[in-house]
Amino acid sequence: MSLVALAVTSGVPHFELAMACDVFGVDRSDLVDPWYEFLVCGPDTAAVGDRFRLRTDAGLDQLVRADTVIVPACADADGDPPADLVDAVRAAHEAGARVASLCTGAFVLAAAGLLDGRRATTHWLHAAALAAKYPRVEVDPDVLYVDHGSVLTSAGKAAAMDLCLHLVRLDHGAAVANQVARRLVVPPHRAGGQAQFVATPLPERPDHPLGALLTWAMGRLDQPLTVEDLARRANMSSRHLARVFHDITGSTPLRWLLTQRIHRAQELLETTEDTVGAIAAATGMGTATTLRRHFNRTVGVSPDAYRRTFRGARPGGAA
Structure with missing residues (x-):
């Protein structure tokens, strides 16, 4: 029986822990026998968030017994991870454990040196901070999870479920993983290289320097807008824009515009029966071929695969 140990400290967030x-x-x-032996390892005073007391099965020193160690999100990604947690995770890996982080748990793995020289991911909101704090880590903010065999990292929230199911798939095969996914009512398989499906957000303040321009552009995604069009609307030169x-956005005008077109295409794929060609026209991509090329490059899957994943394969698109 494979032993999975969940490494926790006080304040660990609810979501990834529950997953x-x-x-x-x-x-x-009933799916496969034996299933996993499961331990929650951490101090007996640990709490989940700021509301619930957590019952642990053993201390962090017992992580070295595990075949797989799961490190959920950090209570505070801005601070340094608890030294006892970092030491215990490092010791478990040195003892031969497979170590997987969920969301900002990647900060713990990085502090333990497990990500040095390796590609890794975390929640896109914290990717820049991870890269800045641990420059020896090759941070990829655009994927769901990264698998190096003995070290795995996932992006945030739902991507943590993708990584957990990936581990089940590795251990027990696709059929068992799909059954678990079905019981949890989640997609059975999203490849790790798939993008996190996050579009660049619009500025929230109405007085933002680009707020009016971006709102104007969002209402014209079906049109072949150029940088010159955006600059003219903003009363700026193209270079100044x-x-x-x-x-402000960390992107170029055309890259931002392409991201918004892709995001609109995602919405239409999820909510309509429109053909890929019709969606290409509605998002300013022109042709289905152009949409497929940009969609696959940006999102990591084809428009058809995206629609199957997010709408299901049953009649009427019921998920």
Whole structure:
């Protein structure tokens, strides 16, 4: 029987913790016997968030017994991870454990040196901070999870479920993983290289320097807008607009515009029966071939695969 240990400290967030417990900690020996042995390892004073007391099975020193160690999100990604947690995770890996982080748990793995020289991911909101704090880590903010065999990292929230199911798939095969996914009512398989499906957000303040321009552009995604069109609307030169755009969004005007077109295409794929060609026209991509090329490059899957994943294969698109 494979032992999965969940490494926790006080203040650990609810979401990723609950995912790991549901996937590995619920007895599913009706699917495969034996199922996992599951331990929650941490101090007996640990709490979940700021509301619930957590019952642990063993201390962090018992992580070295595990075949797989799951490190959920950090209580505070801005601070340094608890030294005892970092030491215990490092010791478990040195003892031969497979170590997987969920969301900002990647900060713990990075502090333990497990990500040095490796590609890794975390929630896109914290990717820049991870890269800045641990420059020896090759941070990829655009994927769901990264698998190096003995070290795995996932992006945030739902991507943590993708990584947990990936581990089940590795251990027990696709059929068992699909059954677990069905019981949890989640997609059975999203490849790790798939993008996190997050579009660049619009500025929230109405007085934002680009707020009016971006709102105007969002209402004209079906049109072949150019940088010159955006600059003219903003009463700026193209060069000045590019500088302002980069300072505020971290992107170029055309890259931002393409991201919004892709995001609109995602919405239409999820909510309509429109053909890929019709969606290409509605998003300013022109042809189905152009949409497929940009969609696959940006999102990591084809428009058809995206629609199947997010709408299901049953009649009427019921998910």
